[in-house]
Amino acid sequence: MRGLVAIFDKELADYLISWRGIILFAVALLVTVVAIYGPAGALVNIREQLGEPTQFGQTQFVFLTLFTTSGAGSYAFLFFITMFIVPIVGIVLGFDAINREKNSGTLSRLLSQPIYRDTVFNAKFLAGTVTMAIMLTSVVLLVSGLGMRAIGVPPSSEEALRLFLFLVLTTLYGSFWLGLSMLFSVFFERVATSAMASIAIWIFFLLYTLTGFIPTAVANMRVPLSDTSTTQEVIRYYSIQVAAERVSPIYLFQEAMYVLLSPGTRTATEYLQIYASGAEWQPGSLPLSQTMITIWPHLVTFVAIAAVFFGVSYYKFTREEIRST
């Protein structure tokens, strides 16, 4: 336990005080503030939205629109965070966690101390996660503070609670990327290789989500739609498409967080909303408990994948021979 604390302390200090940490924080803050308050930011659209009633009658959650509304030609805070900021931060904090120590010869010395090998891994993971939690919390607080001045509405208690959950879950999402990049840092000897591998995976899923080519192609192949298609066929088409989209962790998490931050959303499944946009659904929003039930499967999936990353990293790292060459 003492060993864990010692390594955790050192790593946390490394992350927070180093240039790496400062640059990451600055980028995160800059991007999100510009996304909302910049000249083409979301603020204009938010002001417009507040004026008109929407399909689900979302008016009681004004403050949260700050995070989910996109600007002209830019993404909403939520999308910046899930697509770019959090994956980058997770990858940058973890890609050289193990192999850099191996290359610099400090790992042999570290592992000859009376600590278990998994303690090294756990402590580094924990330090990275806490770094991300600190970063995200300060970014959200700063953005919220500016928001209160800009739109003049303070968050309600439920909104505050939802934002808090958003922070917790986004940190979890970040630790998913951290776990991935640390996995590569265990497997690859060279720091550059592990960085490239993590970045490649991120870019692949980013393009997968942004363009949506592959999910659409899959859906088209399975259920070719035509003018004469029945409603069942259309629903099947969309469910296949969404299922394919959810292969991407970025999409999966985005979906869950969108439901969390816009209580007007009744279901995580987009095509059902498209169908419900008629008159069948009563306006209103979900209580927090129901929101959580809606996104529960998403969260379980993330925890499961992260557990797999951990298992594989442990297996490799604890059996490896550590030679200093």
Next chain:
Amino acid sequence: MSIVETKDLTKKYGKITAVDGLNLRIEEGDIFGFLGPNGAGKTTTILMLLGLTEPTSGIALVAGYNTTREPLKVKRITGYVPENVGFYEDLTAAQNLIYTGRLNGLSDRLADKRALEALEIVGLPRAAERNVSEFSRGMKQRLAIADILVKQPKIAIMDEPTSGIDPEGIVQVLDLIARIAKETRMTIVMSSHQLYQVQRICNRVGILMEGHLVAEGLLEELSREAMGGIQFRIEVKLTEVTQTIVEAIKQIKGVLGVEPLAGGLIINCSEDLRPQIAKKIVDTGGLMVEMKIQSYALEDIYLKYFREG
């Protein structure tokens, strides 16, 4: 009880056997020199002693603990200086040592105290607040020894502690190791392929060749064993070589052989018999011009094993 004991310790990498059935004993208080050419399996053996790699078969015991099953207990009492030792370059020397102290469960205050003491002992007191990135190779090696001192282990294992440093630095490091061994009664295992270094400070030596321990024991024992008891070679130049003189010298206890040499004799013996030989020559009426003695260095022994292995 031996502090280090291995029983048929074997490590295979695929088809290559790096260490083959090693049976080794190191007693408490020894300065044990682990000698062998590159690739003989020294580092692999050391890694197995520390539980940093698992043996394919056989066991290694350090202070009675099995290094595979109870690695933490072994690591608590073992200090390790790896070959090409590394430190966190962006931390100062003192910070690096304090980190080691904390990893060993020392309180912050104790870690701090021991770190400064250790830096004092290795002669780096003024470098305490300097970043390790500014350190030379020799300084890093001394810092690695300080790192062990912070831990205060029962046994220190050093893998090529002198590799890559200049001759003066080598002498400093070796003397430092010898001094620490003397003052703290720490058992030291040091691997090297440089003979004279081992000779300088070690009292026991093990020679490893291609994964086999070809010789092990006290230095003197070893040389006696390896050269068939011949330890000294005395060259005598005489004005005239007579059979009487040769016979007389052969009578001296400890003389193993006498061979003629142009204008003199070569006498192989197990100890330094110069006074006795000189006396015999004078007694038998010979006139001695010159007398030279040559002791067999470990080098010859090492090379002998090297050729045989």
